[in-house]
Amino acid sequence: MPQRRTVTCRSQEPRRRFAEEVRELRERSGVSLRQLAERLGWDWSTLGKLETGHTLGSPEVAQALDRHYGTPGLLLALWELAVGDPTQFRExxxxxxxxxxxxxxxxxxxxxxxxxxLQTPEYARELLSAGGLAGGELDAQVEARMGRRExxxxxxxxxxxxxxxxxxxxxxxxxxxxxxxxxxxxxxxxxxxxxxxxxxxxxxxxxxxxxxxxxxxxxxxxxxxxxxxxxxxxxxxxxxxxxxxxxxxxxxxxxxxxxxxxxxxxxxxxxxxxxxxxxx
Structure with a gap:
């Protein structure tokens, strides 16, 4: 059986692939992280961490980026693969x-x-924290929820x-x-x-x-x-x-x-x- 060829030079590791796609889409659009953050209503440092792979953020962030770039479902699907458990985000x-x-x-x-x-950041943070979130993931979820208020x-x-x-x-x-x-x-x-x-x-x-x-x-x-x-x-x-x-x-x-x-x-x-x- 012939060896399978690699179709692209992009990473086959889900987390890295998600980060690569997020970064490439922004660079291709010709905007800076700060400009993108202003348009989406999220903190630019959080978006930067997505591009470096330091965080995966939330599904809301992935979907917002899909809407912004006109790539329906692409980043959200890569986010699901990066999370590693498809049951965490059901169809x-x-x-x-x-x-x-x-x-x-x-x-x-x-x-x-x-x-x-209708939630303020403080309300969202206390509610999400009571649900077990903490640290960077809590910060990302609060930011995502505030983005949805828009x-x-x-x-x-x-x-x-x-x-x-x-x-x-x-x-x-x-x-x-x-x-x-x-x-x-x-x-x-x-x-x-x-x-x-x-x-x-x-x-x-x-x-x-x-x-x-x-x-x-x-x-x-x-x-x-x-x-x-x-x-x-x-x-x-x-x-x-x-x-x-x-x-x-x-x-x-x-x-x-x-x-x-x-x-x-x-x-x-x-x-x-x-x-x-x-x-x-």
Whole structure:
């Protein structure tokens, strides 16, 4: 049997190959690391570490680079190979991320935590740290999550509506100053015409989505899919009947929630009641 030829001179080791591709795509585009960081909203030193192979970053970073360079799926696939365990990033979640980036509307329900699109860096860091991340990987995940917030700030931003269980707002950060900053961020972003939030009081009782974070993603083609998630797994729901059943539960939930104006006043009261940082 003839020996297999090497088709390219690029590395066959996944981690090095990922770094090579990231670096080559940037150099070919003719921009510096700092220019790329400004366009993507990430720290330039983190992007530099991707190019040297010192870190793999997160799947969100890989997907953002794919979108920027017009290489759909290339860097994300190389990232998966570099991570070494394909089960860590399942195909259904990769599909969800693509749909989120392309959605014209996002309808969401939060059980216990604020959605990533509304989190401050401090909130994201404490939440991800509680999930077991630390060090460079924690830093990369926080940066990636902050990058995803840009989705709501773009000129072509999708409509975003979230229903927040009261439990979300009754679970503060350890640092009082950080928690006040998170509440203030929630109030500030609600002023955007594309963002609406409701608060579902605990007194509303049990409902059809009691233990499930849910996101409905409306596409430009008129199709809607749903992403349902618990603390340990997520599932992309694409079957029309199943999505319609989830939407009915969501509509009933919205009927039980406070109006946007009442919800804003609820958060304002929480901000007034939140403890201030002790004076020194």
């Amino acid at each position: 259904r979640y990769r599909r969800y991320m693509t749909l989120e980036a392309e959605a014209v509307s996002l309808w969401h329900y939060a059980v216990a935590n604020l959605p990533g699109l 989705l709501l700030l773009a000129d072509t931003a999708p409509r975003f509506r979230t229903i927040l269980s009261e439990a979300v707002l009754r679970t503060p950060l350890r640092d009082a100053k950080d928690w006040r900053a998170q509440l203030e961020h929630l109030l500030n972003i609600e002023y955007r015409t594309n963002v609406t939030f409701h608060v579902l009081l605990l007194s509303a009782g049990l409902h059809g989505l009691s233990n499930t974070n849910t996101m409905f993603l409306g596409g430009a083609d008129g199709q809607t899919v749903a992403w349902v998630e618990t603390g340990y797994s997520g599932e992309l729901v694409q079957a029309t009947t199943a999505v319609e059943q989830l939407q009915l539960r969501y509509d009933l939930l919205r009927d039980s929630a406070l109006s946007p104006d009442e919800s804003r006043k609820f958060v304002e009261r929480m901000l007034e009641e939140a403890p201030c940082e002790p004076s020194t």
